[in-house]
Amino acid sequence: MICADVHNHTIASHGLATVSEMFAAARARNLAWYGFSEHSPLPPGYSCPLYKGDLAVTFPAYAAEVMALREQSASHAGNRPGWPRVLMGMELDWLPVNMPWMRDVISHYPFDYIIGGLHFVGDVPVGSPRCWGPEVERAERFARYDAYYEIMRGLAASGMVDVVAHPDFIKVCCYDDFQSWLALPGSTDRIAAVLEAMRATDTAMEVSSAGLRKPFQEPYPGPAIMRLAADLGLTISFGSDAHNTEDTGSHFGELAAYAASYGFTRSRICVGRERRVLDF
Ligand SMILES: [Zn+2]
Ligand SMILES: [Zn+2]
Numbered sequence: 001m002i003c004a005d006v007h008n009h010t011i012a013s014h015g016l017a018t019v020s021e022m023f024a025a026a027r028a029r030n031l032a033w034y035g036f037s038e039h040s041p042l043p044p045g046y047s048c049p050l051y052k053g054d055l056a057v058t059f060p061a062y063a064a065e066v067m068a069l070r071e072q073s074a075s076h077a078g079n080r081p082g083w084p085r086v087l088m089g090m091e092l093d094w095l096p097v098n099m100p101w102m103r104d105v106i107s108h109y110p111f112d113y114i115i116g117g118l119h120f121v122g123d124v125p126v127g128s129p130r131c132w133g134p135e136v137e138r139a140e141r142f143a144r145y146d147a148y149y150e151i152m153r154g155l156a157a158s159g160m161v162d163v164v165a166h167p168d169f170i171k172v173c174c175y176d177d178f179q180s181w182l183a184l185p186g187s188t189d190r191i192a193a194v195l196e197a198m199r200a201t202d203t204a205m206e207v208s209s210a211g212l213r214k215p216f217q218e219p220y221p222g223p224a225i226m227r228l229a230a231d232l233g234l235t236i237s238f239g240s241d242a243h244n245t246e247d248t249g250s251h252f253g254e255l256a257a258y259a260a261s262y263g264f265t266r267s268r269i270c271v272g273r274e275r276r277v278l279d280f
Helices: 019-028 055-076 096-107 138-158 169-173 175-182 187-201 209-213 223-232 252-260
Strands: 033-036 085-093 113-117 204-208 236-239 266-271 274-279
Touching: 019 033, 019 055, 055 085, 085 096, 085 266, 096 138, 113 138, 138 169, 138 175, 138 187, 169 175, 175 187, 187 204, 187 223, 204 209, 204 252, 204 266, 209 236, 209 252, 236 252
Parallel strands: 033 085, 085 113, 204 236, 236 266
Antiparallel strands: 266 274
């Protein structure tokens, strides 16, 4: 059983629920560990059309609330059944054009862990359907996938994050094209280079149920990447990437069976930047 959900969002970015509502959902799911991992504030010049508020404005109050809950949950640990231990992580937007900004944003709060999320290739937000319209030629799409994994290799090699999020998130709006690219001879090598960088820096790979809630109903990452990760003996981390209370810990039974089918038996969480292994 997966007892930790360490990837979630709240109304501080584009989630639909507050910190306390998400925590109540984690309690209802009987999780032993619950990690908040709001997006990092974006640097000047970047914006996400999905965000309701400006994270540079909303983050301090959000962080204060999570830190108070974390303290409360630590003092209850073990003697208050039904209270998950709260962690504070952050999903860092990997934007290698702005390294000083990234270093600054992760040093700002006492995070338990940092998840590196790649959402932009250059200035293209790859999770937006608007970027995958019919006017985008196949060659351009494939070049985008190549670039995506090249940038992700830098993320994995940086050693700046504990977890690499949703390793094939780019498929979200273009699943079939991504599968065609994946079948090309060089694609596996590109992805293997990313996973080898994760192994070299001892960075965990996220296995996320968010993809199971999409029309293609496939976790992030899909089977080909899971196989490579298993062969390399990578460490994994589970998350739902929930943006509302209902998706908290969603499909975790299915997700555990999926990971187990590739031989994984344990996952990792970070508590005060210290790594802990959990059986599932
Ligand atoms: Zn993400
Ligand atoms: Zn996320």
